Each structure stands twice: as structure tokens, then as C-alpha cells.
Amino acid sequence: MFNDIRLAFLWSDYLIFALVLALVAFVVSVVRNPxxxxxxxxxxxSRIGASSFLIIGFYVVIALLDSLHFQTRLEDTTGSGAEHYSPEVRSVLDVALAPMQGNDxxxxxxxFAIYSFAKETEEMADGTIAxxxxxxxxxxAHxxxxxxxxxxxxxKSLSVIGWWLIPCLVLISLHHVFVRNAASRLPWPVIYVTLTTIVLVCAWALEMSRxxxxxGTDKVGQDVxxxxxxxxxxxxxxxxxxxxxxLPLAVLLGISAGYFRGWVDDVVQYIYTTLNSIxxxxxxxxxxxxxxxxxxxHPEQFKLLSDRADFKFIALCFILGMTSWTGLxxxxxxxxxxxxxxxxxxAAHxxxxxxxxxxxxxxxxxTTHIILIALVLDFSGFVLAEAVLSYIGVGVDPSMKSWGNMINEARAELARDPVVWWSVTAAFILMFVLVLAANLFSDRVRDAFDPRMSGSGEQK
Structure with a gap:
């Protein structure tokens, strides 16, 4: 099986794996610092902090699975013995979501419909057209x-929920017995409920998609x-x-301007004032x-459609970052x-x-508390900005799946009668959950790191 595939790495794949390594290094440094x-x-x-972190982690796991790309080997019809691979780059997430593919x-x-949303002209059994x-x-179809x-x-819904709820309850019971006497102040009931909800929703969606x-489906019949x-x-x-x-621009320029003052402050203020005026x-x-x-x-630099989309995506990330550092x-x-x-x-001076x-x-x-809070809030802002930019046609490549592209493609659907509402709703719900979890998590980070706070968010 593995001989028929070839790993394919995009630049954004390297970046996300580098971010994971950086996150691991950050966790190690935190553990070593009392x-x-x-x-x-x-x-x-915090109950809200733990729950929102698990939701963010779920989104990150999906992103990681979708960053493990590969190409499948094509059958050699020429007899030359040369290996040729499909120009389509797939990911591990595509394999996991196989029931949703190919059923256009x-x-x-x-x-959950069994009939098409639009009427079509068909010949009836008696020969009439209707x-x-x-x-x-x-x-x-079953x-x-x-x-x-x-x-x-x-x-089917009750069946899949029942079958998956039983092992979840068993694992929760075993874990509860294990940590009952351990010195842990984590909000385990909230963690149990959040993890169980995530598992049940995933299992239910995968099973029902079979x-x-x-x-529903979109204009060309693809699964939403x-x-x-x-x-x-x-x-x-x-x-x-x-x-x-x-982060580097905001931290370096902001702290330098406030600490050295004088001409350094004047230059930095001139730069971000000029940038804000555009x-x-x-x-x-x-x-x-x-x-x-x-x-x-330069078409010769982009042999695959995925390379073109990935380059434009990374460039958009860089552009958003370079134009958004002034607030922090x-x-x-x-x-x-x-x-x-x-x-x-x-006294130090x-x-x-x-x-x-x-x-x-x-x-x-x-200033760490300000940086952490601003980073999480900026994360939410950039997620929403991508949707807005794609809506007006200057976002990620149209071939790349994004919530902004989904909303952009659904503009005409909202003018139909009856309204095709599910594409916009699906993109809105997934985007809303991610942004809400990030904002709630930033609130708990603020409560913990702001020196002026007294830890009041500990039990929230």
C-alpha cells in the first residue's frame, strides 16, 4: 500500500510542523519555569479555559491531519517502467473523510434530504414529461x-451515539478512579463533557455521511x-x-519606542501612523x-495547482501580518x-x-500578558478577515477550501427562493465555534497573566 503513494510537502506543511515543534519547545520551557x-x-x-482549549486543540488536530499530504501512483500504461503520480495532492484527512467523497x-x-432541492424535467413511466x-x-439511496x-x-443517530457513548463512559470511569486520589485541580467534569461531545459529534457525522x-450539497453537488x-x-x-x-515587528518596535523614546519613538510613530493612514x-x-x-x-515555478494555491496562501498570511502589527x-x-x-x-539603571x-x-x-492577549485576539481577527477578503475576491486561491470561499460562492444562493442556506450556515458555525473558543481562551489568559488581576478567572 505504502509503495503506491509518495509524500508531498507544501510550504505551508513545513510551517505548520515548525509551529508544532515550537509549541512543544514552549510547553517544555513552561514546565521548567515554576x-x-x-x-x-x-x-x-478554569472551566471555560479548559473547554475552549480542547475545542481549539480539536481544530488543530484537523489542520494537522490535512497537512499530511501525499500523491498516489498512477498505473503504468506505456510499459516503460517509469513511475508517474497523480497531480492531485491528497491528505490524511481526505482518507478519514472518504465516506463524504465521490458521492456527488x-x-x-x-x-439529510433524499430528493434534489431543484426540480428537473424527467420522463415519467407513462411516457409523459413532468x-x-x-x-x-x-x-x-439505501x-x-x-x-x-x-x-x-x-x-441510526441513536445507534451510533449509543455505541460510542458506552466506551466513552467506561474510559471516563476508569480515569475518574485513577485521578480521584491524585492532587489535581483540573475541572475534570467539564473536560469529560467536552471530549465526549467532540467524539460523539465526529462519530455521528462520519457514520451518517455514509x-x-x-x-447538504452545493451547486455542483459536492458535500458541504x-x-x-x-x-x-x-x-x-x-x-x-x-x-x-x-509579533516580531510589534514587539521590537513597540518596546523600543517606549523604552528609548527620543528619535526612536519618533521614527516608530511615523512608520505606524503612515501605515494606518492607508x-x-x-x-x-x-x-x-x-x-x-x-x-x-512565472508559471514554470508552479507545476501543480496545489503549489499555486499554497504560494498565494502563504503570501496572504505574510501580507495580513505586515499590515496588522500597528495595534499591538x-x-x-x-x-x-x-x-x-x-x-x-x-534602580536598575x-x-x-x-x-x-x-x-x-x-x-x-x-508586557507578556498584553502580547498573549493580543495574539489570541489577532488570531480571531485574521480568521474573520480571510472570510471577508475571500468574499470580495482577494483572499485565498479559489481552488483552496476555505470558509470565505464557501460564503463567497453562496452569495447567489441567498437570493434564491427558497433560500439555499446550508452552505453559509456550515461555514458560519465552524468559524463561529473556533473564534468563540479563541476569545474565551484569551479571557482566561488575561486573568492569569495580567498583574492587575487577582486570579478571579480561576473558577469561571
């Missing part, structure tokens, strides 16, 4: 009697649930990469159009101006401590 470990423990002892319909169909709602080729439609959905289109899950990688990566691009959407649109021109004039820079400048006047910083040690030991640690 103060940082105590701060982060406050986040995870002709056009729209509503969630406009009818035809049966779907795959949705509910039903011989359409009157059993509702009962079949209920029975018989129905759980979230499959598109929504494939868009998770785009949302997670664009939020993470664009946020990390803003309408952000126009600057992003112009940059994306330049990227499109480069791709069109202003906050860090203001906070550094205040911190640099405190007694312990003045009096004892001849170097500027570098003052910045690393006194200024940067006391």
Missing part, C-alpha cells in the same frame, strides 16, 4: 420506502460538510501564521493582486513608557544594568 507553570495552571483550572449529486440538496424533484443518487426517512435518521449528506472540514486547515493556519508575522483593505488587495501577477508571469505596537509602546518610569527599572538586561528581565516579562 512561575510560568503556575500562571498557565490557572488557565487550565447533480446540484443542491438540503441536509417537472419533479428527482431522488438523489447517494443521499438516502431506503426502499421513503416513508421510513425520518425514522431511519433517528434510529447514508446522507449531513449538511466535507468542504467545511477541509476549510479548517485554512482558517487555523491563516490565523496562526499571520499572527506570528505581526486603507487596510486597499493595501491588502493591491498586495494580493501583485502576487497574482507574479504567479501568472501602540499598546506595547504605551505600556513600556509606563514601566520604564517605575522604581525598580530606575542606577546600578549600571545594561539596556538589554533591563528589557529582557523587567520590560518584556511585564
Amino acid at each position: 512561575l510560568a507553570r503556575a500562571r498557565w495552571s490557572q488557565v487550565f483550572r 449529486e447533480r446540484t443542491y440538496s438540503a441536509p 417537472r419533479v424533484y428527482p431522488r438523489l443518487k447517494h443521499g438516502g 431506503l426502499e420506502n421513503t416513508s421510513e426517512h425520518t425514522a431511519d435518521i433517528v434510529v 447514508y446522507y449528506h449531513v449538511l 460538510l466535507y468542504q467545511s472540514l477541509k476549510a479548517v486547515r485554512t482558517g487555523v493556519l491563516i490565523g496562526t501564521l499571520a499572527t506570528l508575522v505581526t 486603507p487596510g483593505i486597499l493595501l491588502i488587495a493591491a498586495s494580493v493582486l501583485l502576487i497574482d501577477v507574479y504567479i501568472e508571469t 505596537c501602540r499598546l506595547l509602546r504605551a505600556e513600556t513608557l509606563k514601566l520604564s518610569q517605575l522604581e525598580y527599572v530606575q 542606577a546600578f549600571g544594568v545594561s539596556h538589554w538586561r533591563v528589557l529582557m528581565r523587567h520590560i518584556l516579562p511585564n
Whole structure:
């Protein structure tokens, strides 16, 4: 089996694996630092913090599975013995979502429908021509009697939930016995409920997708649930990469301006004031159009469609980051101006401590809470920005699955009568859950790391 596939790595794959390694290194550093470990423990002892972290982790797992790409070997019909691979790049997530692929319909169909959403002209058994709602080729194809439609959905749903709930309860019981006497203050009931909900929803969606289109189909008959899950990688990566691009510029310029003041402060203020005076959407649109021109004039560098889409995606992340660092820079400048006047910083200067040690030991640690909160909030903002940019046609490549592309393609659907609502709803729900979890998690991080807070978020 493995001889018939070849691993295919995109630039965004390298980046997401590098982010995972960086995250592992960060966790190790936190574990070794008692103060940082105590701060982060406050986040995870919070019920909201623990639950939102698990939801974010679920999205990250989907993004990782969708970043393990490969190409399948084609059959050698020439007899030359040369190996040829499919130009289509697939991922491990595609394998996991196999029940949702290859079951395309002709056009729209509503969630769990067994008939098409649009009427078609068909020849009846008596030879007459009529406009009818035809049966779907795959949705509910196993039903011989359409009157059993509702009962079949209920029975199958209860069955899959029951079969998966039993092992979840067994594992929870065993774990509860194991940690009952352990010194742990984690909100285990909330963790149990969140993990069980995630497992049951995933199992139910995968099982029901074998018989129905759980979230319906789009204009060309493709499964909407499959598109929504494939868009998770785009949302997670664009939020993470664009946020990390803003971090070095904002931290370096913001702290330097607030600490050194004088001409350094004047230059930094001039830079971000000038950048803010340019309408952000126009600057992003112009940059994306330049990227499109480069791709069109250098086709030899993009042999596969996935290479083209991946290059434009990484460029968009860089553009968003380079145009969005000014807000965090202003906050860090203001906070550094205040911190640099405190007694312990003045005492360090009096004892001849170097500027570098003052910045690393006194200024940067006391601005960490602002950086962490801004990063999480910027993550949410970039996820939403991708949807807006794709809606106006300057987002990721149209061949790349994203929530913004789904919403953009569904614009005309909202003008239909009756309305085709499920494509927009699917993209909205998945995007809403991710952004809400990120915002709630940032609230708990603020409560734990802000020196002015008293840890009131510990039990929330």
C-alpha cells in the first residue's frame, strides 16, 4: 500500500510542523519555569479555559491531519517502467473523510434530504414529461420506502451515539478512579463533557455521511460538510501564521519606542501612523493582486495547482501580518513608557544594568500578558478577515477550501427562493465555534497573566 503513494510537502506543511515543534519547545520551557507553570495552571483550572482549549486543540488536530499530504501512483500504461503520480495532492484527512467523497449529486440538496432541492424535467413511466424533484443518487439511496426517512435518521443517530457513548463512559470511569486520589485541580467534569461531545459529534457525522449528506450539497453537488472540514486547515493556519508575522515587528518596535523614546519613538510613530493612514483593505488587495501577477508571469515555478494555491496562501498570511502589527505596537509602546518610569527599572539603571538586561528581565516579562492577549485576539481577527477578503475576491486561491470561499460562492444562493442556506450556515458555525473558543481562551489568559488581576478567572 505504502509503495503506491509518495509524500508531498507544501510550504505551508513545513510551517505548520515548525509551529508544532515550537509549541512543544514552549510547553517544555513552561514546565521548567515554576512561575510560568503556575500562571498557565490557572488557565487550565478554569472551566471555560479548559473547554475552549480542547475545542481549539480539536481544530488543530484537523489542520494537522490535512497537512499530511501525499500523491498516489498512477498505473503504468506505456510499459516503460517509469513511475508517474497523480497531480492531485491528497491528505490524511481526505482518507478519514472518504465516506463524504465521490458521492456527488447533480446540484443542491438540503441536509439529510433524499430528493434534489431543484426540480428537473424527467420522463415519467407513462411516457409523459413532468417537472419533479428527482431522488438523489447517494443521499438516502439505501431506503426502499421513503416513508421510513425520518425514522431511519433517528434510529441510526441513536445507534451510533449509543455505541460510542458506552466506551466513552467506561474510559471516563476508569480515569475518574485513577485521578480521584491524585492532587489535581483540573475541572475534570467539564473536560469529560467536552471530549465526549467532540467524539460523539465526529462519530455521528462520519457514520451518517455514509447514508446522507449531513449538511447538504452545493451547486455542483459536492458535500458541504466535507468542504467545511477541509476549510479548517485554512482558517487555523491563516490565523496562526499571520499572527506570528505581526509579533516580531510589534514587539521590537513597540518596546523600543517606549523604552528609548527620543528619535526612536519618533521614527516608530511615523512608520505606524503612515501605515494606518492607508486603507487596510486597499493595501491588502493591491498586495494580493501583485502576487497574482507574479504567479501568472512565472508559471514554470508552479507545476501543480496545489503549489499555486499554497504560494498565494502563504503570501496572504505574510501580507495580513505586515499590515496588522500597528495595534499591538501602540499598546506595547504605551505600556513600556509606563514601566520604564517605575522604581525598580530606575534602580536598575542606577546600578549600571545594561539596556538589554533591563528589557529582557523587567520590560518584556511585564508586557507578556498584553502580547498573549493580543495574539489570541489577532488570531480571531485574521480568521474573520480571510472570510471577508475571500468574499470580495482577494483572499485565498479559489481552488483552496476555505470558509470565505464557501460564503463567497453562496452569495447567489441567498437570493434564491427558497433560500439555499446550508452552505453559509456550515461555514458560519465552524468559524463561529473556533473564534468563540479563541476569545474565551484569551479571557482566561488575561486573568492569569495580567498583574492587575487577582486570579478571579480561576473558577469561571
